[in-house]
Amino acid sequence: MFTYDPGFTSTASCESKITYIDGDAGILLYRGTRLNSSHTGLFSGNLLLLLSSGTPTPAQKKDFDQRVTNHTMVHEQWRGSFRASGANAHPMAVMVASVGALAAFYHDSTDHQ
Numbered sequence: 723m724f725t726y727d728p729g730f731t732s733t734a735s736c737e738s739k740i741t742y743i744d745g746d747a748g749i750l751l752y753r754g755t756r757l758n759s760s761h762t763g764l765f766s767g768n769l770l771l772l773l774s775s776g777t778p779t780p781a782q783k784k785d786f787d788q789r790v791t792n793h794t795m796v797h798e799q800w801r802g803s804f805r806a807s808g809a810n811a812h813p814m815a816v817m818v819a820s821v822g823a824l825a826a827f828y829h830d831s832t833d834h835q
Contacts, residue, residue: 753777766790797827 742751750757755777757768770778770786778786803823807816 796824800824800827 740753742749752771753776755771757771766787767778767783769790770783774782800820800823803820804816807819
């Protein structure tokens with residue numbers, strides 16, 4: 723099925739058993755759960771919901787939050803990749819450069835031999 727909608731930028735749509743979207747009503751469900759519900763809470767709750775096969779238990783959410791928190795620290799010199807960008811740089815260019823720079827600081831996690 724193909725839907726023409728200039729705001730949809732001519733992207734094909736499909737029926738899904740995982741997600742449900744009703745843009746007019748402001749509804750976005752993932753595996754039956756609203757992404758902005760109290761079940762998911764913050765960003766990490768939404769992320770865990772997307773990674774798992776259902777709504778996580780409180781214990782799973784606590785464990786996931788702790789693991790994410792332990793891995794969110796970045797090297798202080800990495801901030802230099804932001805300062806190296808011009809004040810009028812396009813945000814996507816800054817993001818690409820910054821994510822690429824992460825490999826220079828965390829090369830041990832990119833050695834997949």
